[in-house]
Amino acid sequence: MATLAAECDRFKIDVIGISEVRWNGTGEFTNQKGGVLMYSGMPDEQDPHIRGVAVYVRKNVKHSILCWKAISERIIVVRFRAKKFNMSLVQCYAPTEDSPLDQKEVFYSALERTLSEIPRTDVIILMSDFNAEITQSIELGSLFPHKTCHKVTWKSPAGNFESQIDHICISKRWSKVLCDVRNKRSADIDSDHYLVVAELKFNIPKHRYEHPQHTRRTYNTTKLNVGAVKNEMIERINNVSLMEDASIEETWLHIKTNLEEICKDTLGYRKNEQKEWLSANSWELIAQRRSLSRQIKKAVKSDKRNYYVELSMKAQAASEKGDMKELFKLTKQLGGISFQSSAPIENENGQLVFAKNEQAEVWKRHFEKTLNIIHNESGELTIPRHLNPNRQIDTRAPSVNEIRGVIISMKSGKAP
Structure with missing residues (x-):
């Protein structure tokens, strides 16, 4: 709070x-x-x-x-x-x-x-x-x-x-x-x-504070528990003399003025200041937390910059040595970490689908329509009309030389 x-x-x-x-x-x-x-x-x-x-x-x-x-x-x-x-x-x-x-x-x-x-x-x-x-x-x-x-x-x-x-x-x-x-x-x-x-841009009226002299102040009556203060106040009140031949208003004003002066001298005013329970040390720690948060952000940016500078130097060295595998590996790291994100897809009616299970059903229907190969009752392959029926496919078993040639042509560093 x-x-x-x-x-x-x-x-x-x-x-x-x-x-x-x-x-x-x-x-x-x-x-x-x-x-x-x-x-x-x-x-x-x-x-x-x-x-x-x-x-x-x-x-x-x-x-x-x-x-x-x-x-x-x-x-x-x-x-x-x-x-x-x-x-x-x-x-x-x-x-x-x-x-x-x-x-x-x-x-x-x-x-x-x-x-x-x-x-x-x-x-x-x-x-x-x-x-x-x-x-x-x-x-x-x-x-x-x-x-x-x-x-x-x-x-x-x-x-x-x-x-x-x-x-x-x-x-x-x-x-x-x-x-x-x-x-x-x-x-x-x-x-x-x-x-x-x-x-x-909205006008809410601000509070107009009253002048201090019009602010009501209360006397510190707790001092009446002190015997010396109490006796002094009683003695001074008893010594207040009444005015002769004065009206009721004049008499009241005379008594009021004397009582206010006596209370002010003997009791004083009550201080309404409330001491804050949070100490100065706690506020200093809060300020340090804010400052430390800024320092952490700066340190993280500096570490990230130094990390990419180091990767760049390694990539340069790999390029000079002709180590293309290491170069491509470092290039991917320099490109940053990519997070997978999902976007809504359209169904057959052009409506956006957001739920993952509904998206899976849309993809299922899509691939069933476009990729499924139809077999007739005898097990023979029936080519859909949208595929090229004249395409020649070699269905013979591969020879040893064909397998050897494919293995030799594969890129190094890739899973076979």
């Missing part, structure tokens, strides 16, 4: 939605910086600490909160007051692909119902970890041109795969309000998700 508030201050983010909070129950929490966290989790405290969503609002805009509603452990709604139109923010956490079908149906039904109940005049912003991965063959979805590294929102625990599963959506009629969306890779709260930030 402390690092979340610090990162919001560092990036000047007024409102932030959080998925997978893992706090049970629903409630509102105010931190030491004055920010408010509204959360919705599993209904009972005895439930496992899973899922959960929340919205954190910084101190300078928290007075604009009209209301908030916890729908479930996956959906929360917060409504803000703006200068011209109100804004409803929906933060949700969608089930994964492996979740049971009934969980998905419950979530999307609740989400559809929640969106339909929001006033149509509101600016609706939907933020979520949708757990929806876009196919590798399609460009990562965004309205704004950015590098791929600024579009991905999640990295695998092993760090070898990135994807875009977190999204920020806005009502179509208010799309011009949205200025930009991208990730902030340097934001760090020890999560495997990148911080996704949307810039909106």
Whole structure:
């Protein structure tokens, strides 16, 4: 919570939605910086600490909160007051692909119902970890041109795969309000998700702080437990003289002024400062973690560059010696590691097929139609009409010289 508030201050983010909070129950929490966290989790405290969503609002805009509603452990709604139109923010956490079908149906039904109940005049912003991965063959979805590294929102625990599963959506009629969306890779709260930030040209009134002299201050009454302070205060109050021939208002003002002066001198004002539980050493370690992450990225890039330079030198040496086998081997390594990726295919009707088992059936029907050789009842080969019937095929057994010639003509270093 402390690092979340610090990162919001560092990036000047007024409102932030959080998925997978893992706090049970629903409630509102105010931190030491004055920010408010509204959360919705599993209904009972005895439930496992899973899922959960929340919205954190910084101190300078928290007075604009009209209301908030916890729908479930996956959906929360917060409504803000703006200068011209109100804004409803929906933060949700969608089930994964492996979740049971009934969980998905419950979530999307609740989400559809929640969106339909929001006033149509509101600016609706939907933020979520949708757990929806876009196919590798399609460009990562965004309205704004950015590098791929600024579009991905999640990295695998092993760090070898990135994807875009977190999204920020806005009502179509208010799309011009949205200025930009991208990730902030340097934001760090020890999560495997990148911080996704949307810039909106939207007027939410800021809080106007009162002048210190108009702020109500309370006296430190705990000093009355000290005998000397208590006796001094009683003595000074008893010495306050009343005004003769004065009106009730003048008498009250005289007594009030004297009592305030006595309390100020003897008790003083109570300090409302709350000491932060995170020590300076902890903050220093957090800063070191951020710095260390940058150093690791630089070191990895340097190691990768040195690795390819070394391979290039070996390939050059192999070329000078005429060792073509080693040269081709190093050339493949220099080309980088290729990962297998699957793209949707079209079936016989021209429709895209995404599921692997359905793709396998499409390929099966394709090869049955194009490659199968038909035999009649007597076992003789029947050549399909689309093949060349005049093609001459030598069906005699191969001779020893033919086999020897084929072996000699084979490339070295290849499996026979």
